[in-house]
Amino acid sequence: xxxxxxxxxxxxxxxxxxxxxxxxxxxxxxxxxxxxxxxxxxxxxxxxxxxxxxxxxxxxxxxxxxxxxxxxxxxxxxxxxxxxxxxxxxxxxxxxxxxxxxxxxxxxxxxxxxxxxxxxxxxxxxxxxxxxxxxxxxxxxxxxxxxxxxxxxxxxxxxxxxxxxxxxxxxxxxxxxxxxxxxxxxxxxxxxxxxxxxxxxxxxxxxxxxxxxxxxxxxxxxxxxxxxxxxxxxxxxxxxxxxxxxxxxxxxxxxxxxxxxxxxxxxxxxxxxxxxxxxxxxxxxxxxxxxxxxxxxxxxxxxxxxxxxxxxxxxxxxxxxxxxxxxxxxxxxxxxxxxxxxxxxxxxxxxxxxxxxxxxxxxxxxxxxxxxxxxx
Numbered sequence: 001x002x003x004x005x006x007x008x009x010x011x012x013x014x015x016x017x018x019x020x021x022x023x024x025x026x027x028x029x030x031x032x033x034x035x036x037x038x039x040x041x042x043x044x045x046x047x048x049x050x051x052x053x054x055x056x057x058x059x060x061x062x063x064x065x066x067x068x069x070x071x072x073x074x075x076x077x078x079x080x081x082x083x084x085x086x087x088x089x090x091x092x093x094x095x096x097x098x099x100x101x102x103x104x105x106x107x108x109x110x111x112x113x114x115x116x117x118x119x120x121x122x123x124x125x126x127x128x129x130x131x132x133x134x135x136x137x138x139x140x141x142x143x144x145x146x147x148x149x150x151x152x153x154x155x156x157x158x159x160x161x162x163x164x165x166x167x168x169x170x171x172x173x174x175x176x177x178x179x180x181x182x183x184x185x186x187x188x189x190x191x192x193x194x195x196x197x198x199x200x201x202x203x204x205x206x207x208x209x210x211x212x213x214x215x216x217x218x219x220x221x222x223x224x225x226x227x228x229x230x231x232x233x234x235x236x237x238x239x240x241x242x243x244x245x246x247x248x249x250x251x252x253x254x255x256x257x258x259x260x261x262x263x264x265x266x267x268x269x270x271x272x273x274x275x276x277x278x279x280x281x282x283x284x285x286x287x288x289x290x291x292x293x294x295x296x297x298x299x300x301x302x303x304x305x306x307x308x309x310x311x312x313x314x315x316x317x318x319x320x321x322x323x324x325x326x327x328x329x330x331x332x333x334x335x336x337x338x339x340x341x342x343x344x345x346x347x348x349x350x351x352x353x354x355x356x357x358x359x360x361x362x363x364x365x366x367x368x369x370x371x372x373x374x375x376x
Contacts, residue, residue, distance in 0.1 A: 004030045005074035009316045013044025014308035046093035047314040060090035092133025104133035124160040136188045146183025168214035185229050190236045198227035198241050220256030222249050231272040242269030262293045264300045271313045284310035
């Protein structure tokens with residue numbers, strides 16, 4: 001039994017197929033994988049909890065398998081095939097009533113799998129180029145999908161024949177030209193029927209299925225680069241978005257204005273998640289760092305280097321170290337987890353020195369000596 005997994009409060013999936021756990025209390029990071037069978041085909045594309053007690057993690061890999069990791073035992077307990085790699089990578093993964101799982105791949109095949117069945121018990125087509133599938137935290141049978149030229153759709157898995165809501169395309173611009181849509185991520189706004197989305201055209205849209213209007217009831221923009229991820233804080237009146245340039249902003253969902261930006265990132269954001277009860281947001285991406293910011297003063301609370309490009313992250317519902325109220329003990333200074341293996345690699349490397357070219361000069365006038373052509 002591996003006790004390290006019980007200490008971790010943040011879980012991340014990497015491009016190299018490694019599941020990483022971070023213990024913020026002890027400032028430590030751990031790798032959970034079998035290095036003998038490690039390959040790029042096992043790249044972790046999606047993470048979710050397997051049960052409400054958070055004792056199991058579900059990992060969606062690029063080879064079409066869903067692996068189960070026990071956080072109590074610290075080992076992988078199960079792996080099952082849930083799709084063909086030729087259909088694309090996982091764009092979403094969720095658990096359904098503890099015993100079933102929901103998968104969605106890029107080609108648009110959304111399937112429901114049960115433990116006692118070899119094939120899917122339900123399947124629907126959400127359209128091509130699906131970038132994200134999200135499950136409602138209130139109703140587990142309600143999911144949302146969206147992608148490139150594939151607008152927001154809401155589905156009821158108990159009636160999968162057709163979507164219960166389909167977003168209408170945006171109005172033409174002032175030149176009467178069609179405005180393309182590219183849904184990159186979405187989330188269900190708590191205590192309402194509304195859904196917020198972010199797009200590859202740096203837009204944030206809010207849809208309200210309870211009204212006859214199928215176009216966004218709120219439109220906002222942030223920056224000039226594609227938005228890649230979003231997450232909702234506990235309050236529900238703001239949204240945190242991140243883009244491909246490592247910029248993270250806090251937007252007001254009531255007026256569509258930018259409340260503030262989070263600094264310290266240097267690579268594209270791949271995943272964001274706000275803590276369920278604390279004013280904290282975790283982010284990861286191409287710069288191989290896990291960062292945790294406070295949403296109150298927008299200061300960096302933790303910074304962890306994890307060596308691999310990171311695709312997704314998952315926060316435990318229990319309180320994280322630092323509490324997010326007053327920051328860390330040193331006033332919110334960044335805390336970086338350093339690993340001895342990296343230092344040993346750099347120390348073992350030989351230092352390469354290049355000799356500088358010396359110029360010859362005369363002693364009297366200080367002019368350079370020119371070489372004569374020929375054999376003088």
